[in-house]
Amino acid sequence: EIVLTQSPGTLSLSPGERATLSCRASQSVSSNLLAWYQQKPGQAPRLLIYGASSRATGIPDRFSGSGSGTDFTLTISRLEPEDFAVYYCQQYGTSPPITFGQGTRLEIK
């Protein structure tokens, strides 16, 4: 099973700043099948990025994903008030088990 470790656990930033979230895998993620999700309190998660760097439908271009192999990054170029939430990475490989990282909480400084 691939273990995903996200860092930092909590990130405190101000609106307008740039956010960089990290996701490291315990072994190489097959075909870069790595996704990022955003979850706000009381809501279901929402897909932001799939295939490590492709934005999902309707996701603003301030969200971008990068990386390959074992190291992946989600970048939010200029934080908007609605971006403060919890972010999860997920590897969905070529076959289960599917795993999620433990999450990064992005909070307003």
Next chain:
Amino acid sequence: EVQLLESGGGLVQPGESLRLSCAASGFTYSTYVMGWVRQAPGKGLEWVSGISGSGGSTHYADSVKGRFTISRDNSKSTLYLQMNSLRADDTAVYYCARGGYTSHVALNWGQGTLVTASS
């Protein structure tokens, strides 16, 4: 518009069973992988189970293998999760998710249904 509507959650005693349903609409249901993801109170996301579009291939997390069964009825565009021998640590919000044609990325999510296993 893709819609996923879960039902069937509730309070049960440890050792009991429960069946969750997820009614899907807004897409060609039979061509997509479907799955269940859960979230214990105050915790992160945990993938539970997935099923291919035809229903011929199923997968489970080790934590539920042998106790939970995923299935789908493509004629009704509905996904199911039969949960047997429920334990306290199965307590969570259970989300239904639409995957890709063959992958288990969660393109769309339902609103979730709460399952509580407690005496």
